[in-house]
Amino acid sequence: MTAADILRLDLPALTAAVLACATCGLLGSFLVLRRESLLGDALSHAVLPGIIGGFALTGARAGLPMLAGALVAALAATALITLVRRAARIESGAATGAVFTTFFALGLVLMEVTGARSVDLDLDCVLFGQLETIVWLEATGWSSLLDPAALATLPRQLHLLAGVALVVVLTVALLWRPLHLLCFDPDYAAAIGLPARRLELVLNLLIAAAAVAAFEAVGSILVVAMLVCPAAVLRLLTDDYRRQVLGGALLGGALGAVGYALAGPVPAMLGSGVALNAAGVIGTLGGVLVAAAALLRPRGPRVAAG
């Protein structure tokens, strides 16, 4: 395998996997700590009609309209979940399930109706992800990494992923203390006048943005694994806020890299013809890690450092 091959095929997909998993891993801790894991499930499904809508309106698979549509869909879904829970007086799990399945179904039908499916946003992308299709055809060798003309042709999924990752990291850094309070002591946070609802809104929007950016890489459903699995592993192992959040991001990134390597490049290096779906391997690894952490976690009394 030549340097050009690695740059063309493996590097873009690997970068996409690491960026998507690290971003989701960073945000997942806030879901798990705030006991809102199902919201991650709900948002990752609910953005589908927004993505298809943004796609249908502009007719192109461009990042920003799809992102905008997805954020609108995410806001609508969270508002509807609250409305349904209050008006129908059913528990929030059932309200969530009723709303996000409806949104997802709407997205599937929109896909059929708008013809988006036949162009290039197909069902396989939604269900399985298309990490393998993120390629950088203009790369010719290591020198391409320093060549601005070649760098400009990097796949657009990477641009979107990098942009969302940057926004997420900056926002989390900026809101580090308030988010800490929101996770561990929401009552105290409300008492000292923290705008808890607005913070929750910001978090939900970030999660929706991460879900969209990761959508093309890993698909709608596997985003859930990226969001919840690294955070759950850390939750089993630590009580420390900093370790939980940063560790979640690091573990997510590592999962992305290792999962991608195990799916294709490693078997290829060993001379096997088997190539597995990378997103599936990453998600499976996440589940295995949670199971391992649950079995091997330290037990007994510990001092809570949170």
Place this chain on the structure above:
Amino acid sequence: MTLGYNTIVVLAGCALLGLAAGTVGSFALLRGRALVADAVGHAALPGVVLAALLVATLGHDPRALPPLLAGAAVAGLLGVLAVQALARTRRIREDAAIAIVLSSFYALGVALLSYVQTLPEAAQAGLNKFILGQAAAMRAEDAFWAGAVALLALLLCLLLFQRLRAACFDPDFARVAGLDTQRTDLALLALIVTVTVAGLQAVGLVLIVALLVLPAATARLLTFRLPRLLLFSALIGAFAGAAGAAASAVEPDLPTGAAVVLAGAACFTLALLFSPDRGMVPEAVRRAGRRLDAAQEHFLRAAWEAQEAAGAGPGTAGDRWTPIAALAAARGWGEGRAWWIARWLAVRDLVALSERQVHLTPRGAAAARRAVRAHRAVEHHLLALGAADTAGADRLADMVEHGLTPEAASRLLPEPSALPASPHALGGKP
């Protein structure tokens, strides 16, 4: 579309599936287990793929449904057990456990699927259709299998009815009465797995949770009684299942699961908006009606008190015309609002209306006297108790006087038949 034998059998199978899902879903919703079905559905994928792989390796037809359904059931059960094991760590709550299990089992299924599709003998099994469902691709014998499994779930539900009801409504009582709620919960989980497996081909494993949640949630909006809840939920489920199958027959490319979910969601939305007891529209109408009643009583009372303040006196009300603007000022209302209420009262023949002035008709005077008495009775009561000062009593009475019957007002007043004087000056609002 032509209704061939195959289509009819598939339609019937899907309706039966919806019937079972609606019934099981009601208990799942009441017991707070609705989303476990989401974990079960997604967890079934690796089971289906492994079963197809095994069957193909043994040299049989990987499209045969029973082994695939068995694989789905085993994997679904494993998923449920994994959720429970994770929740037992107490550091991961059930909702996070559901998200972990559904996504990582599904991921395993995706990875296995990408492997199986490279194998010639298993590739044609068409496993993709189990993810979002494709009723149009079902053969009559598939529909028989799905229908039989659904029927089994339905029968089990009826057999276990007493236990399930006790576990849903009063788990403490059930325990005291010697019913093992843990075993009942396990039975419920088994029922959820059964329905999920039955729905694999028609609805698909991603959206099957909606067929359990939406009909049950719709039925909850329509009734409070369990037998009726089960009946409504089952019927709505059957409708959604049949609608999905019909949509798939017309438009085979459409994922059937999506059509089923949208049919269920349409029912749910209609119930959410228009259910007589709990719907948002009837509720808004009732609230608007109550506010209109209160506003009418306030208007009539203001008209009466304007007479009183001018010295016309009770009983002679109707002698003088009062400008609507003055009444609006007395109530602290905008003039436009007072005008609309005056128009409505004129329609009901309670006031006469002329050139932006009103006077009470005899019927209006009687209604106004009742409103004034109710208001003063509450005021008097609050003042006698020492519960409020004059202004506070006036404000509080404005809020509570509207439901007060004349008999109740009599009991609150010192002289039951007389109309007492107002404890405060009449005219403008403080």
